Every structure is written in structure tokens, then in C-alpha cells.
Amino acid sequence: MSWPDLVAVAGVALFTSMIVGAISVFALLLLRKASMLVQVCVLVAGAIIAVVSSMVMVAQLMYLSPHDFTVALNVAIISGLVSLLLSATLSFLVVRNARALFRAARTIGEGELVTSTGYQSSAELSALGAELMATSAKLAESREREKRIEDSRRELVAWIAHDLRTPLAGIMSMAEALEDELAADPQRYYRQMRQQVSQLSAMVDDLFELSKIDSGTLHLSLQEVSLYDVVSDTVADLRHVAGGREIRVESTLDSDIVVSVDPRELARAVSNLIMNAIQHTPADAPITISAAVVDGRASVSVTDNGGGIADDDLHRVFEPGWRGVSARTPSPHPPTSSGAGLGLAIVRGIVTAHRGEVTVRNVPGGCRFDVLLPSDALVSGAGTAA
DSSP: OOHHHHHHHHHHHHHHHHHHHHHHHHHHHHTTTSOHHHHHHHHHHHHHHHHHHHHHHHHHHTTOOHHHHHHHHHHHHHHHHHHHHHHHHHHHHHHHHHHHHHHHHHHHHTTOOOOOOOOOSSHHHHHHHHHHHHHHHHHHHHHHHHHHHHHHHHHHHHHHHHHHHHHHHHHHHHHHHHHTTOOSOHHHHHHHHHHHHHHHHHHHHHHHHHHHHHHTOOOOOOEEEEHHHHHHHHHHHHHHHHHHTTOOEEEEOOTTOEEEEOHHHHHHHHHHHHHHHHHHSOTTOOEEEEEEEETTEEEEEEEOOSOOOOGGGGGGTTSTTOOTTSOSSOOSSOTTOOOSSOHHHHHHHHHHHTTOEEEEEEETTEEEEEEEOOGGGEEEOOOOBO
């Protein structure tokens, strides 16, 4: 084919394709709200019609015989129809898969778990289906977590209301007895009222601390302190509580561990762990508090002999208000505990604020809580535990 003929053929094909393309674009604009299947068919039909029209126009320009022109025209039309039918079939498969993904997305929106999106005919749609299933699993996990948190909050409100009524009712009855001069031993009533007020004060203090943790307004004042001093001072402050209940508190500490922490908040976290151990450990059973360096991180461990925690409840121990199967009424021992089930939640909040982590696991005879501070909190330390 000579260059002039080639240019003529190219010009005819380009002109025809532009006209058919413009008509296809206009049709797609009119059908922009139609089904994807219709739009794909219009798109494919436009491409096929452009090819067939170009072939017909070029055949006319080539001055074929009427018979040859009829044959070429029939071949072009039949090929176009077959191609259009094949394209419509393939488009249906693609649209069917897209509709399956749409149904999966709607199922996710309705809060149900999607475990399968069906067979996908392309790598992109398969990747999208896998991503939808992963998103569904994450959302299901998030909804379950939110449900647990909401249930925990409802339980917390109910327990706090119960725990507040008990000391308030006692204070009210003792105050009325003193006012009516019916108290046989007023000094004993005063002591009991002070104890109840201390209980309420501890509960309010715990609630205030937890509110700061939840709102992100807990600010740390970091200082370089000896971990031995923080833990040993906390043990000394609580030793009279443990001694009154005939519980021995043993400590095996490394005095050379220096950490950058908020000593007041860390002492509170350790105190809460020790109080939790005291409340659940029977008389004459040891409670061990140890400090060490584990894999380059300073740690504090509290091990009790309270019989351990049910495996199903291990993931709940740090939820606000969780108290397992123990009694809901706060115990009068020790007075430094609010009994509201907030202690371990506060521990987790304080440790998280330090960018550390706190874990719990069962050990023979009881359970062990480990507070692990971040590696950059360790200033200096001697001795490394496995």
C-alpha cells in the first residue's frame, strides 16, 4: 500500500472513530445513572461500531466489486455482532462480581461479618474482596470491643451506685443516731463514719484519676528515680495493711535500677497492684514484689497466691469496674482501697501513659502482673532477668 493510500485509510478510520466516539460519550452521559452492565455494553459497542464503520468506509473507498463489498460488509457486521455478544457476556461476569462486592459492602454496613465475597474474575476485584473481608473482620472485632466496653461501663455505673449507697446509708444512720443521742458509744460511731468517708474519698479519687486517663489529660512529671526506692516506699506504706491481715509482703529488688518516670503515678500503679494482691490472697500466703531489667526494659512484678484468674476473664481484668466473681460490696479492709473495681484500670492507664505495658498471667497458686516500662525509660540498671 502506497503512502497516499495509507494516509487516506488512516484519515477515514480516524474520522469515523471520532464520530462514533462522540456519539458513545453522549450516550454514556445520558446513561450515567444506569447499570454498570449497560455502560460497559455501550462502551464496547462504541469500540466495535467504530471498527466496523471504519472497515466499511475504507472498503467503499477501495472500489471493490459489489460482490466483494457485500462479503466484506457481511463479515464486518457478523464479526461486530459476535464481538458485541462476547463483550456483553464478559461484561455481565464483571458486573456480577461487582454486585457481589456491593452486597458484601452492604452486609458490612448492616453490621454483619463477611466471610466470603464469591469468586472474582480479576486480580483487582479479588484484592478488593479480600480487603472487604479483612475490613469486616476488623469492624466485627471493634464492635465486640465496643460492646464489652459499653457493658463494662454499665456495670461500672451500677456498681458505683451500689458502692456509694452502702457507706452513705451507714453514715446517714450513724449521724441520725448521734443526732438523736441514741449512740451508746459515740466515739465508735465517729471512727466508723471517718472510715466510711475515707472509703468514699478513695472511690472519688479513683474516679477522678480514671477520668483523667480516659480523657487523655493525665500529665506526667518525669524524674530520674531509683525503681527500688519507688517500690520499697510503696511496700512500706502498705505493709501495715498486709500485716493486719496476716499477709507477708516480700520484696526482692535491684537497688541499682534508675528509671525516668513519674514517681507519684508509678507508685500509685504499684500500690494498686499490691492492694489487688492483698484483697485476693488468703492469710499467711506470700505476695512477692520484684523489680528487674528484662530485655533492656525495667519491670516491676507482683505475684500473689489468690488462686489465679479464670482464663476467660484474663482479658477483662483491666476493664473499669471488673471484679470477677467476688462480692460487689467493698470490703472495709483495707481502707486505702475504694473497692470500686477501678484499681487495675488505673494501673493500665498509668503504664500506658508511660508508653509501657502491663500484662497478667496465671502462675502456680495465683497470678502475676508485670509492668514493663519502655526501653528509653531505663537510665541505668544492673542485672538482667530472662
